[in-house]
Amino acid sequence: LIYRLFFAVLMSGGLRKTIERSSSLNRGPIGCRSMMRVVRVVLYTIAACLISLPSASAANNNCPTNGPPSNATWRFTTSFPQGCNGTACSYFLGVRTNENPLFLDFMMEGKADGWIAVGYTPNPGMPDADVFVCALIGAQVTILDTYNIPNVYSNVVDSSQDLCPSSMSSVNGRIRCVFSRAIKTNDMVQDKDLNQSYYQLNGWTDASGSSSTSIAYHSRISTPMVSTSKLNPTTAVSAVSAGMASLDPLIRAHGILMIVTWPVLAVTGIFFAAWMKPALPKAEWFQVHRAAMLASLFLGCVAFLFIFVAKRGTRGLVSFVDPTTIAHFAIGIIVMALHILNPIISAFRCIPTHPRRWLFNLVHGTFIGLGVELLALTNVGIGLALFGSRLNLVTVASPLAVYLAYVAFLITLIGALFFIYTVIAITTGSPPLGPSVLKPLLALIAPSSPVPTKTEVVIELADKDGVDTKTPPEKPPAKPPSKDAPLRWAGLAIFLIVMVPLMLAVIILIAAL
Numbered sequence: 001l002i003y004r005l006f007f008a009v010l011m012s013g014g015l016r017k018t019i020e021r022s023s024s025l026n027r028g029p030i031g032c033r034s035m036m037r038v039v040r041v042v043l044y045t046i047a048a049c050l051i052s053l054p055s056a057s058a059a060n061n062n063c064p065t066n067g068p069p070s071n072a073t074w075r076f077t078t079s080f081p082q083g084c085n086g087t088a089c090s091y092f093l094g095v096r097t098n099e100n101p102l103f104l105d106f107m108m109e110g111k112a113d114g115w116i117a118v119g120y121t122p123n124p125g126m127p128d129a130d131v132f133v134c135a136l137i138g139a140q141v142t143i144l145d146t147y148n149i150p151n152v153y154s155n156v157v158d159s160s161q162d163l164c165p166s167s168m169s170s171v172n173g174r175i176r177c178v179f180s181r182a183i184k185t186n187d188m189v190q191d192k193d194l195n196q197s198y199y200q201l202n203g204w205t206d207a208s209g210s211s212s213t214s215i216a217y218h219s220r221i222s223t224p225m226v227s228t229s230k231l232n233p234t235t236a237v238s239a240v241s242a243g244m245a246s247l248d249p250l251i252r253a254h255g256i257l258m259i260v261t262w263p264v265l266a267v268t269g270i271f272f273a274a275w276m277k278p279a280l281p282k283a284e285w286f287q288v289h290r291a292a293m294l295a296s297l298f299l300g301c302v303a304f305l306f307i308f309v310a311k312r313g314t315r316g317l318v319s320f321v322d323p324t325t326i327a328h329f330a331i332g333i334i335v336m337a338l339h340i341l342n343p344i345i346s347a348f349r350c351i352p353t354h355p356r357r358w359l360f361n362l363v364h365g366t367f368i369g370l371g372v373e374l375l376a377l378t379n380v381g382i383g384l385a386l387f388g389s390r391l392n393l394v395t396v397a398s399p400l401a402v403y404l405a406y407v408a409f410l411i412t413l414i415g416a417l418f419f420i421y422t423v424i425a426i427t428t429g430s431p432p433l434g435p436s437v438l439k440p441l442l443a444l445i446a447p448s449s450p451v452p453t454k455t456e457v458v459i460e461l462a463d464k465d466g467v468d469t470k471t472p473p474e475k476p477p478a479k480p481p482s483k484d485a486p487l488r489w490a491g492l493a494i495f496l497i498v499m500v501p502l503m504l505a506v507i508i509l510i511a512a513l
Contacts, residue, residue, distance in 0.1 A: 064098045064180050067166030068105035072096055076236040078118075078202050080225060087111075087174065091204050091225075093118050095233055098180055103164070104194055104233060108134050109176040110204040115215055116175050119148065119201035120192050120233065124226050125248075129201055130192040131155065132163060134177030135210040141168035143177050146215060147190040157213050160187040183234055197230040200240060250310035255387060255399075255510045257303035262376040263406060264503050265296035270373055271495060273365065274436050275417060278482035279489060297339060304336050328386060331379040338372045365436060377407065387510065399509040406502040413498075417491050424484055433482060 074094030081090070091110040098105050110116035114136060121129035128150040135142050143165045145158040164180040185191045192198060202225045227240050269292030276285040342364060349360045384400040418435050425434030482488075 063164030064100040064103045066099055067164070067180055068096060068098070068107065068178060072105065072107070074107065076231075076238055076240055078200065078225075078227075078240040080202070082239075091116060091202055093202060095236070097234070102184075103180045103182055105166075105178070105180050106132065107176075107178045108132075109174060111174050112136075112204040112206055113173060114205040114207040115210055116177075116204040117146075117201070117215075119203075120194070120198035121148070121201060122198055124199045126201065130190065131201070132179070132181070133210075133215050134168065134175055135215055136170050136175055136208075137210050139170075141170050141175060141177065143168060143179050144215065145181075145191070155215060157215075158187065158190045160185070160190070162187060162191055195232065195234040197232045199230055200227040200233075201225070248310045250306045252510055254303045254306040254310065255383060256507050257299050257306070258380055258383065259403075259503060259506055259510070261296045261300040261303060262373070262380055263403070263506075264499065265292045265299070266373055266376065267410065267499070269293040269296065270369060271492065273369075275421070275488055275491060277436075278433055279485035281479040281481055293343070297343060300336060300339055304332070324382060324386060328379060328382045331375055331382070335372055335376045335379060338368050339376075342368045342372070361436070381407070384506075384510075399506045402502055402505050402509065406499065406506070409498050409502070410495075413491065413495060420487070421484075430482075433484060 072094070073096065075096045077095075078093040079085075079089050079091065081088075084090075084092070089109070089111075092108070094107040096105045097103075106118065108116050108118060115133050117131050117133040119126075119129040119131035121127070126148050129148040131146045131148060133144040133146050135144055143163050145161045145163045146155050147158050148155050162181055162185045166178040166180065168177045170176070181194070183194045231240060269289045272280075272285045272292070273289045276288075279285075345360075345364050345368070349364070350357055381400065381403060384398075384403050387399060421434050425431050
């Protein structure tokens, strides 16, 4: 309307000036004035007609004369559980063509105290979706036209509300909305043309806090279902099969690689450094430790890269309205930064006999090494919780349940080894046999017996010519494995026997999501 008014004023004023100039050259003053009166009437009439013409937007967005009848037959439906009827459905959607063929009718009903919704998106995920929300705001049910921003998981209320409500209600914890929408609106940025093919999203939640300007963030347990294939809402004629949102292959690969990185490789490397030194006195433990940690660093970096590629950089990487994803994101950044730093620190370590070697052991092994591992194991659990809740996996066979069983086993085993080797170190007066983190304390409680210093033994002999010769010093005998080595190997065997099948189970479950 504003554009037309502006155009009409310009047109009438511009033409008037043009005619005045041309008339002043060809006619006398009296003829010019007479002609201008007629021109003014004509031009103002044209301007008034332009202003009064109905806009295309208004014409498209007017609601149909009649909404769907109470006994409407729905052309296609979506329900959860599939095939349910009435109040047995946690979610139900019906779609039909209105009596006015330019509109579609929708009926949504679900068991929720927050909102229920249907959305249409070109990709099998939440971003870039046109979403219709039936929300309980206070004690009133409201229908909202909303939009999910591309590449992220943020929802905004559409600036142009193009939905035509017929009836809305909330009875006994069930929300119900019946409404219509033009198949094609003038808002082609946030509204989808419903005569095209899209994946259909269906969601519901008990999350409260919605308003006319924003909807409450749904919990991951109620993550929307996604149609198994694209459909055209205007022409679809059969029930729509939908399942919980599948995982992006790169996100799945991220999870699998992180499982291999932390619960498998990193824990194995730390196990050898913490418990296997006395059983492998020739530093074989160090070779295993270094190989496992470097492999975990490489795979961790690859997995870290995968999630950025899957989320298209930093956009969409984390939803800042969900504390769980914020925690996973923040911990992941910290863990990877320290995981990269620790090998750099080890490259500048001092020799084992240096008086300040304990400082390196404290920083590299305890503060960063064990600290990062604890953070990483926690973050893996958070990640698996995000996986499972996104897909409604709450059974004992979920990846998170199996992982928690592994963590419980690991805590039990490490606790038992910690206790056993502390007792051995104290009773035998051998601090090196105790847990690495307690060696400085054990050295004070149970100091080890003094070890004679190594001296070079030189035997002077006289050869037959009376010339003295010196024999080279004898190499000290190889240090034997500690007496408790069988116990340490038994602990390692128990760890591997339990860890390998459990982690394989987690990986298989993630791959099958």
